[in-house]
Amino acid sequence: MSQTALNLTAIAIFLMTMTALLGPIFNLSPTLPAIATFSLLGLATLDSFSLQGKGGTLVLDWLASFSPQHRDRIIRHEAGHFLVAHLLGIPVTGYALSAWEALQQKQPGQGGVSFDDTEVASQLAQGTISAQLLDRYCTIWMAGIAAETLVYDCAEGGTDDRQHLHTVLSSLGFSATSVELKQRFCSLQARNLLQQNWTAYEALVTAMQKRTDVAECRSLVNSLTTINN
Structure with missing residues (x-):
C-alpha cells in the first residue's frame, strides 16, 4: 500500500x-x-x-494547501532546486507546485522542478558518471532542503530528494558513510550558492508564486546573477 x-x-x-x-x-x-x-x-x-x-x-x-506556510515552504523549496540547477548549468524544463499541477503536467507525486537529465541518465545507464556531473546533480537534489533551512532553520520536505541521492550513490558503489559525507558536502555547496545569489533567489520565489513560465524565470535569474557576480 x-x-x-x-x-x-x-x-x-x-x-x-x-x-x-x-x-x-x-x-x-x-x-x-x-x-x-x-x-x-x-x-x-x-x-x-x-x-x-x-x-x-x-x-x-x-x-x-490551506496552510499559507505550507504553500510558501513548497515554493521556496522548489525555487532552491530551480536556482541551483540554473547556476550549475543544468537546464530547467518545468515546475509544478502542487499535486494537481503535477498531474496536469504528467509528473509523478506532488510535483517539483523538472530538469533536462539526458546526460546524467545516459551516463548512469552505462554504470558510470563523471565526478563533476555527479556533484552538480547531488548539489541540485540537496538545494531544496538547503533553501528551506536557510529560511525556516529546518526542512520539512526533501525526503524524496535524500532518497534519490542515496539510491543513485548506492547504485554507483558508494558506502553508507560516503553517501552521508556526499550529502553533507553537497548541502553545504547548495547553501553557499543560494546565499551568494539571495537576491535572485527571492526574485525567483516571487516569480514562481505567480506561476511565471520557465523562460521568464531563467531570464530573471540571469539578469540578477550577472549583476551580483
Whole structure:
C-alpha cells in the first residue's frame, strides 16, 4: 500500500476513534463513524490499487494547501532546486507546485522542478558518471532542503530528494558513510550558492508564486546573477 493510502487509513482510524469518543456527548449514532471509516478505507484501497496513490495524494495535498506556510515552504523549496540547477548549468524544463499541477503536467507525486537529465541518465545507464556531473546533480537534489533551512532553520520536505541521492550513490558503489559525507558536502555547496545569489533567489520565489513560465524565470535569474557576480 502506498504512503498516501496509509495516511488515509490513519485518518480513517483517527476519525473513527474521535467520533466514537464524542458520539455519546453529541448524541451521534454509532453507525455514522463506522460508515465514515469504511468509506475512507475503501477509498484508500481503491486509490492504492487502481489509481497508484494519485487520488489520495491530490486530497492530502489539497488539505495541506490551506496552510499559507505550507504553500510558501513548497515554493521556496522548489525555487532552491530551480536556482541551483540554473547556476550549475543544468537546464530547467518545468515546475509544478502542487499535486494537481503535477498531474496536469504528467509528473509523478506532488510535483517539483523538472530538469533536462539526458546526460546524467545516459551516463548512469552505462554504470558510470563523471565526478563533476555527479556533484552538480547531488548539489541540485540537496538545494531544496538547503533553501528551506536557510529560511525556516529546518526542512520539512526533501525526503524524496535524500532518497534519490542515496539510491543513485548506492547504485554507483558508494558506502553508507560516503553517501552521508556526499550529502553533507553537497548541502553545504547548495547553501553557499543560494546565499551568494539571495537576491535572485527571492526574485525567483516571487516569480514562481505567480506561476511565471520557465523562460521568464531563467531570464530573471540571469539578469540578477550577472549583476551580483
